[in-house]
Amino acid sequence: xxxxxxxxxxxxxxxxxxxxxxxxxxxxxxxxxxxxxxxxxxxxxxxxxxxxxxxxxxxxxxxxxxxxxxxxxxxxxxxxxxxxxxxxxxxxxxxxxxxxxxxxxxxxxxxxxxxxxxxxxxxxxxxxxxxxxxxxxxxxxxxxx
Amino acid sequence: xxxxxxxxxxxxxxxxxxxxxxxxxxxxxxxxxxxxxxxxxxxxxxxxxxxxxxxxxxxxxxxxxxxxxxxxxxxxxxxxxxxxxxxxxxxxxxxxxxxxxxxxxxxxxxxxxxxxxxxxxxxxxxxxxxxxxxxxxxxxxxxxx
Amino acid sequence: xxxxxxxxxxxxxxxxxxxxxxxxxxxxxxxxxxxxxxxxxxxxxxxxxxxxxxxxxxxxxxxxxxxxxxxxxxxxxxxxxxxxxxxxxxxxxxxxxxxxxxxxxxxxxxxxxxxxxxxxxxxxxxxxxxxxxxxxxxxxxxxxx
Amino acid sequence: xxxxxxxxxxxxxxxxxxxxxxxxxxxxxxxxxxxxxxxxxxxxxxxxxxxxxxxxxxxxxxxxxxxxxxxxxxxxxxxxxxxxxxxxxxxxxxxxxxxxxxxxxxxxxxxxxxxxxxxxxxxxxxxxxxxxxxxxxxxxxxxxx
Numbered sequence: 001x002x003x004x005x006x007x008x009x010x011x012x013x014x015x016x017x018x019x020x021x022x023x024x025x026x027x028x029x030x031x032x033x034x035x036x037x038x039x040x041x042x043x044x045x046x047x048x049x050x051x052x053x054x055x056x057x058x059x060x061x062x063x064x065x066x067x068x069x070x071x072x073x074x075x076x077x078x079x080x081x082x083x084x085x086x087x088x089x090x091x092x093x094x095x096x097x098x099x100x101x102x103x104x105x106x107x108x109x110x111x112x113x114x115x116x117x118x119x120x121x122x123x124x125x126x127x128x129x130x131x132x133x134x135x136x137x138x139x140x141x142x143x144x145x
Numbered sequence: 146x147x148x149x150x151x152x153x154x155x156x157x158x159x160x161x162x163x164x165x166x167x168x169x170x171x172x173x174x175x176x177x178x179x180x181x182x183x184x185x186x187x188x189x190x191x192x193x194x195x196x197x198x199x200x201x202x203x204x205x206x207x208x209x210x211x212x213x214x215x216x217x218x219x220x221x222x223x224x225x226x227x228x229x230x231x232x233x234x235x236x237x238x239x240x241x242x243x244x245x246x247x248x249x250x251x252x253x254x255x256x257x258x259x260x261x262x263x264x265x266x267x268x269x270x271x272x273x274x275x276x277x278x279x280x281x282x283x284x285x286x287x288x289x290x
Numbered sequence: 291x292x293x294x295x296x297x298x299x300x301x302x303x304x305x306x307x308x309x310x311x312x313x314x315x316x317x318x319x320x321x322x323x324x325x326x327x328x329x330x331x332x333x334x335x336x337x338x339x340x341x342x343x344x345x346x347x348x349x350x351x352x353x354x355x356x357x358x359x360x361x362x363x364x365x366x367x368x369x370x371x372x373x374x375x376x377x378x379x380x381x382x383x384x385x386x387x388x389x390x391x392x393x394x395x396x397x398x399x400x401x402x403x404x405x406x407x408x409x410x411x412x413x414x415x416x417x418x419x420x421x422x423x424x425x426x427x428x429x430x431x432x433x434x435x
Numbered sequence: 436x437x438x439x440x441x442x443x444x445x446x447x448x449x450x451x452x453x454x455x456x457x458x459x460x461x462x463x464x465x466x467x468x469x470x471x472x473x474x475x476x477x478x479x480x481x482x483x484x485x486x487x488x489x490x491x492x493x494x495x496x497x498x499x500x501x502x503x504x505x506x507x508x509x510x511x512x513x514x515x516x517x518x519x520x521x522x523x524x525x526x527x528x529x530x531x532x533x534x535x536x537x538x539x540x541x542x543x544x545x546x547x548x549x550x551x552x553x554x555x556x557x558x559x560x561x562x563x564x565x566x567x568x569x570x571x572x573x574x575x576x577x578x579x580x
Contacts, residue, residue, distance in 0.1 A: 020454065023477040024323045028202055028316040028369075029269075030492055034211040034262075035187060035314060038180040042458040047515040057173055057465055057513070066179040070215035076272075078492070079318075080482040117179075124174075127221075165309065168332040169468045173461040173514075175347055180459060187313040192370040202320055202368070223347070224463075225337040318492055319559075324501040324552075325473040332470060347463055356469040360505035366562075407469075414464075417511075 007074060008102040008111040013086030014143045017044040021079040031076040037113050038069055041101050044085035045117070054136045062130055064119030067096070071115030075105070082106055088145035095129040096120045097140055152219060153247040153256040158231030159288045162189040166224040176221040182258050183214055186246050189230035190262070199281045207275055209264030212241070216260035220250070227251055233290035240274040241265045242285055297364060298392040298401040303376030304433045307334040311369040321366040327403050328359060331391050334375035335407070344426045352420055354409030357386070361405035365395070372396060378435035385419040386410045387430055442509060443537040443546040448521030449578045452479040456514040466511040472548050473504055476536050479520035480552070489571045497565055499554030502531070506550030510540070517541060523580035530564040531555045532575055 010016075019040050027033035049055035055063065077083055084104045091098040098118040102111035121132050132140070155161075164185050172178035194200035200208065222228060229249045236243040243263040247256035266277050277285070300306075309330050317323035339345035345353065367373060374394045381388040388408040392401035411422050422430070445451075454475050462468035484490035490498065512518055519539045526533040533553040537546035556567050567575070 018455070019457075022454075022474055023481045024317050024325060024474055026318040026492075027314050028318065028320045029208065030318045033187070033314045034214060035180060035183040038183055039457055039459055042178070042180060043514075046458045050515050057461075063174065065174075066218060068215075068217045069179060070213075072213045073211060079478075080485050163310075164312075167309075167329055168336045169329055169462050169470060171347075171463040172459050173463065173465045175463045178459045184312055184314055188369075191313045195370050202316075224333075225340050319498065319500075323477070324504060325470060325477060328470040328473055332468070353464065355464075356508060358505075358507045359469060360503075362503045363501060 005072065005114070008100065008114045009109045010086060010102070010104065012088065012145060013100070013102055014088040014145070015044075015048055016084050016086040017047060018082060018084055019043060020082045021077065023079055026079045031078050034071070034073060037071050037073070037103055037115070040083065040085045040103060041069065041115060041117050044087055044101065045099055052139065054133070054139065061124050062121055062133055063124050064097070065122050065127070067118050067120045069115060069117040071113055073113045074110075075112040077103070077105055077112055083112070089140045089143045090116060090145055092132070092137065092140050092144070094131055097132060100145055150217070150259070153245070153259045154254045155231060155247070155249065157233065157290060158245070158247055159233040159290070160189075160193055161229050161231040162192060163227060163229055164188060165227045166222065168224055171224045176223050179216070179218060182216050182218070182248055182260070185228065185230045185248060186214065186260060186262050189232055189246065190244055197284065199278070199284065206269050207266055207278060208269050209242070210267050210272070212263050212265045214260065214262040216258055218258045219255075220257040222248070222250060222257055228257070234285045234288045235261060235290055237277070237282065237285050237289070239276055242277060245290055295362070295404070298390070298404045299399045300376060300392075300394065302378065302435060303390070303392055304378040304435070305334075305338055306374050306376040307337060308372060308374055309333060310372045311367065313369055316369045321368045324361070324363060327361050327363070327393055327405070330373065330375045330393060331359065331405060331407050334377055334391065335389055342429065344423070344429065351414050352411055352423060353414050354387070355412050355417070357408050357410045359405065359407040361403055363403045364400075365402040367393070367395060367402055373402070379430045379433045380406060380435055382422070382427065382430050382434070384421055387422060390435055440507065440549070443535065443549045444544045445521060445537070445539065447523065447580060448535070448537055449523040449580070450479075450483055451519050451521040452482060453517060453519055454478060455517045456512065458514055461514045466513050469506070469508060472506050472508070472538055472550070475518065475520045475538060476504065476550060476552050477501075479522055479536065480534055487574065489568070489574065496559050497556055497568060498559050499532070500557050500562070502553050502555045504550060504552040506548055508548045509545075510547040512538070512540060512547055518547070524575045524578045525551060525580055527567070527572065527575050527579070529566055532567060535580055
């Protein structure tokens with residue numbers, strides 16, 4: 001539906017996470033509600049950050065704050081399907097990183113939905129921007145689209 | 146988006162709905178999770194459609210399918226705050242309508258977050274685009290930003 | 291539970307909170323999903339605790355941990371209805387408090403759903419039980435059913 | 436925390452479903468919110484019903500309505516953990532079925548949380564109780580705890 005963006009395929013992305021749908025992902029129309037896709041974005045990126053040691057919920061003094069997100073929907077998905085969320089780094093700034101993300105139904109190479117989301121790194125106490133930490137920056141640089 | 150759009154104020158919007166936050170709108174960072182704002186968009190627009198007779202969940206043969214959404218976040222919000230979601234029509238096409246939406250904290254005139262979302266009207270059975278129904282089109286035309 | 295408990299009316303409860311439903315409270319059956327009622331319980335009790343100074347999300351060293359919940363459903367509710375959640379203290383122990391809660395549709399005196407939930411007070415750091423703080427205990431004693 | 440029930444182990448249950456946590460399953464305390472466990476109950480049971488042909492969201496004229504649920508919490512769980520939801524049939528009535536459900540952390544044999552939920556079968560149109568359909572009844576009889 002977006003004239004601006006071509007539809008993503010798996011080759012456009014670097015890291016994938018399997019996400020089974022849940023009963024109440026579906027809304028009154030019997031398909032996964034548009035809002036739920038954003039929870040999958042959050043889940044895929046934050047799980048990768050935590051599992052690779054870049055985010056410790058109890059201890060990190062620097063955290064990524066979401067400042068902008070967007071999603072375009074091409075095909076509907078319904079419980080009990082399992083999807084994959086794939087992402088890559090689209091833009092890496094001094095304090096910010098923008099991910100592109102695709103949601104794939106099983107066995108499909110074209111995204112059912114795709115979007116972006118941007119983290120700005122801030123000090124957890126004062127919520128002011130700080131540079132993306134060096135180790136994370138290096139990892140993100142390798143995940144460029 | 147943040148560079149392209151000025152921050153919305155209440156005068157930029159036409160219809161407002163009061164939405165109290167809920168305990169679990171907050172995420173592990175102690176603020177309302179970015180995903181939740183989209184549930185407020187959905188709620189404000191669909192409540193208006195239902196309460197004005199343009200959508201009947203049980204009976205409507207034509208429904209709005211969300212095909213694109215976006216949100217930019219300026220300030221955080223936390224439970225137990227109450228927010229207001231305000232919206233107006235930004236673009237009215239043959240089969241589609243794009244709303245602009247702002248989320249306002251109590252007593253504030255500048256949006257804490259703002260976004261857009263686009264409904265494409267489809268037949269409920271075949272999910273194919275149809276023109277926006279005439280009565281709804283007239284109402285939407287009066288809600289232009 | 292349904293055989294053991296009479297259906298609650300408003301007079302059985304002490305504190306009420308208005309909670310508008312949201313679009314995605316409804317599930318694929320077009321009614322509010324059973325899970326959502328528990329989010330209303332959490333919201334009503336925690337809002338009361340915060341607004342009366344008994345819980346400070348940033349600073350409290352003692353917090354209530356939910357250890358048991360239950361709900362019985364009598365009538366369905368659907369978006370865009372507004373409900374009221376009412377509660378009272380059913381049992382006040384050394385470290386724990388059990389609330390009874392009713393969910394009321396507009397203009398109804400009998401609960402559409404009702405349940406209980408039990409908080410055990412723990413130290414936030416070590417998660418070990420501690421006595422219910424004295425000021426809170428006094429307030430809870432006044433809210434007995 | 437329940438004096439009445441022993442803590443469930445995997446041997447007490449019949450069917451298991453792997454459920455990865457999501458970022459926003461965690462609440463402001465940094466652990467999975469108590470409400471979310473009920474969404475896992477719903478997901479495990481309904482996925483089993485759909486995948487075994489006992490529930491067709493588009494077409495079934497008879498559906499299970501949730502009339503009672505309960506959960507006791509023993510240990511906290513946090514994103515990005517993956518849990519397993521296991522269930523068995525505790526009571527099979529004429530129109531109703533009560534499941535016992537346990538939530539297990541990886542590698543653990545004792546439930547981190549456990550509960551029950553009861554479906555009453557109703558006609559989708561009139562919402563009146565009907566007997567549990569025969570094929571489903573036979574399958575449920577084999578899943579007794």
